[in-house]
Amino acid sequence: MKIPEKVNNYSPDNFQCNTLKNFTNDSTAWIDLILSKTALIFASIIILAAVYHLTAEIQQADKQRQLDAMAQDFRSAIDSVGQSHYGMASANISYFFDTYDRSGRFTDQLNASVSGEYAGISYEEDDKLIYAVKPLAYKTLPYNESEIRNELLDHFSASGNRTQPIMPPFTYSNVTDLLTSLATKEKNLNTSTKVHIVKSLIYVVNNSEVRELEYILVYQ
Amino acid sequence: MSISLFINDDKAFMEPHNDIISTALVVIGFVVFAAIVSKAYITFDDNSFAMENYRQASMIAKDIADYPEIQGSRTDLISAESLDRICMPVIDQEMHELFFQRFSGNLDFYVEITTNDGKHQWIIERSGSGSKQRDIIAASVPVVIELGSSTSCVPGTLSVRMWKNRWI
Known part of the structure; x- marks a missing residue:
């Protein structure tokens, strides 16, 4: 038997040429099929991941909306007290957070806070913090009436009541500076107990005239 | 005739291209869907922001219209003389400061x-407030302005214009 002579005709050019010919002459369309199926799989994975993320984002946005609505409600309550005239019933209200629903969401994990400039509500779930913050229209202090009067008494030797107004050399700007510095402190509120929102007036004698400084007090 | 040609064609020439076209259609459809959803959300967000702030602007406008320091000879009148003292340029700095005293410093409005x-026209603006930005929400209330004496009263409009806070 004659052993066929092994012809070593390998060269890079030949190989490339043969591969190219193989591809061009291949009428079974396997490469096309594999490429298109791979593209299909990748596209499906990307679309499924996008849909999954979109759903998760919508759920988070829904919770964000709920928190926004609650923060807005709280802000409106504080602003309504600010708008009302001092001494009227609407200038002193008790506010309850609407944190309970039948599905049990937003119960224990809900945190509310208030400072001189904003009211905020936050919710922590799976180490992710969702929060809603609303700026307040009126100057607000997270203290009760006696705390504020004591602070004024300590600094200006007068409580700022109608009967005991703050007298010169202290001016109303001294009082507003002190209260602004006090208002920067954020106070956390317990969402399961009621919040008192009260309008308070601080009287300051300035150039022989008595000026009224209006503040909203938010405390529990 | 043409259908039988497709059925009997075993070269699978059309098969992969069909996949690509259908995949492209699905991707385009999804992109369009996502774009519509995001556009709807942005519109909803803008509208809810405008609604929310309109309520606040309206409340401030009513409050300012009732502010005793700018009232005229009657409680339903606004004194032009008082407005002259606190509008830009400010003549009575103390009155101007007291006008804005009860409002939070975080609220950008004029x-x-x-x-x-x-x-x-009178423009009362908080001193040191930043330049006016976009996204302005305005609320107006009708008022009666007393020019000089109570016999000379003209109807007018009090508008509160506020813009989107930088940190929201």
Whole structure:
């Protein structure tokens, strides 16, 4: 038997040429099929991941909306007290957070806070913090009436009541500076107990005239 | 005839291209869907922001219209003389400061009072407030302005214009 002579005709050019010919002459369309199926799989994975993320984002946005609505409600309550005239019933209200629903969401994990400039509500779930913050229209202090009067008494030797107004050399700007510095402190509120929102007036004698400084007090 | 050609064609020439076209259609459809959803959300967000802040601007406008320091000879009148003292440029700095004292420093707004005949305009602006930005929400209330004496009263509009806070 004659052993066929092994012809070593390998060269890079030949190989490339043969591969190219193989591809061009291949009428079974396997490469096309594999490429298109791979593209299909990748596209499906990307679309499924996008849909999954979109759903998760919508759920988070829904919770964000709920928190926004609650923060807005709280802000409106504080602003309504600010708008009302001092001494009227609407200038002193008790506010309850609407944190309970039948599905049990937003119960224990809900945190509310208030400072001189904003009211905020936050919710922590799976180490992710969702929060809603609303700026307040009126100057607000997270203290009760006696705390504020004591602070004024300590600094200006007068409580700022109608009967005991703050007298010169202290001016109303001294009082507003002190209260602004006090208002920067954020106070956390317990969402399961009621919040008192009260309008308070601080009287300051300035150039022989008595000026009224209006503040909203938010405390529990 | 043409259908039988497709059925009997075993070269699978059309098969992969069909996949690509259908995949492209699905991707385009999804992108369009996502774009519509995001556009709807942005519109909803803008509208809810405008609604929310309109309520606040309206409340401030009513409050300012009732502010005793700018009242005229009657409680339903606004004194032009008082407005002259606190509008830009400010004549009575103390009164101007007291006007804005009860409002939070975080709230960016200014007050514009005009007579309906367009002859008078007062702009009360917090000193040191930043330049006016986009996304302005305005609320107006009708007022009666007392020019000089109670016999000379003209109708006007008090508008509160506020813009989107930088940190929201």
